[in-house]
Amino acid sequence: MDRVFFSQNDLLEMLDNRISFIIAAKFQLKDLKMLLTESQRDIENVEHLEKFKEHPLYVKPVTFPVGSHVLHGYLCYDPKRER
Secondary structure (H helix, E strand, O other): OOHHHOOHHHHHHHHHOOOOOOOOOOOOOHHHHHHHHHHHOOOOOHHHEEEEOOEEEEEEEEEEEEOOEEEEEEEEEOHHHHO
C-alpha cells in the first residue's frame, strides 16, 4: 500500500476489520520515531545481517502498538544506501 494510508486511524480501521497489509511506515507518529531511535542502537548487530543480491542488509523485527493491537514489522537498514 501507499504511505498515504499510514495514519493511526487507517491502521486501526484495517486492523479492526482484519485486513492484512504491507505498508511502508511514515515516521510522523511520535511513538514510531521513538521505536526507530531505540532500534538503531543495535541494528548493525550481526544477528540482523542478511544478504540481498550479494549486498549486506540489516533486518530487525519490531513491534509497534496501535490502539489495542500490536503491529509486527521489520526495520531495514542498508549501509550502502546510506553512503
